[in-house]
Amino acid sequence: xENVEQHPSTLSVQEGDSAVIKCTYxxxxxxxxxxxxxxxxxxxxxxxxxxxxxxxxxxQRIAVTLNKTAKHFSLHITETQPEDSAVYFCAAxxxxxxxxxxxxxxxxxxxxxx
Amino acid sequence: xxxxxxxxxxxxxxxxxxxxxxxTVEGTSNPNLYWYRQAAGRGLQLLFYSVxxxxxxxxxxxxxxxxxxQDRQFIxxxxxxxxxxxxxxxxxxxxxxxxNVLTFGAGSRLTVL
Numbered sequence: 001x002e003n004v005e006q007h008p009s010t011l012s013v014q015e016g017d018s019a020v021i022k023c024t025y026x027x028x029x030x031x032x033x034x035x036x037x038x039x040x041x042x043x044x045x046x047x048x049x050x051x052x053x054x055x056x057x058x059x060q061r062i063a064v065t066l067n068k069t070a071k072h073f074s075l076h077i078t079e080t081q082p083e084d085s086a087v088y089f090c091a092a093x094x095x096x097x098x099x100x101x102x103x104x105x106x107x108x109x110x111x112x113x114x
Numbered sequence: 115x116x117x118x119x120x121x122x123x124x125x126x127x128x129x130x131x132x133x134x135x136x137x138t139v140e141g142t143s144n145p146n147l148y149w150y151r152q153a154a155g156r157g158l159q160l161l162f163y164s165v166x167x168x169x170x171x172x173x174x175x176x177x178x179x180x181x182x183x184q185d186r187q188f189i190x191x192x193x194x195x196x197x198x199x200x201x202x203x204x205x206x207x208x209x210x211x212x213x214n215v216l217t218f219g220a221g222s223r224l225t226v227l
Contacts, residue, residue: 032214043204043218044158051214089158093214099146099165100208102216106157
């Protein structure tokens, strides 16, 4: 099965600096890689995703890169703000006739220091 | 877009009591449905998923069960709760076979005392 590893588990940055979270996956058949932001006591919210036919995707201050050869993908947040503080999860997924499966990393707790 | 409703939002139950958490989905038909559990400070553990009415797959054997009586309804149950069942339970949905985007509900926090 798929194994997704996520690093670091905790990350503190000064407001305005950049934050980078990295994930690796093991199944070369995985073709969809979403990132979720989870605020305390709430359900995870999709913030950006990338499919295997694309190497990079950007949405304002958030970007994701994918290296299929190395089987790793990363989340980049620029000009961080205090409201970016949350737990971030990466995931890998592939199409399946029995239902798409999503394999999550263990999460990164990001703290943006004002 | 999909909207997922979960209830109750919080629940405190004694050990040995039954459990029923409900989830309904709006805005899509024939969704794939998922139950995840999140222990305090930890990641997301897939418990059950369903690709259709009455079709349930279990990822982790334990004293929980799931049912899907209607296309957009997913229920998580237990006959007798254990202390270790405490956690944050999340229902999630994709908009049908072949669709990847996974949407989560707001979660149900269960405390077993």
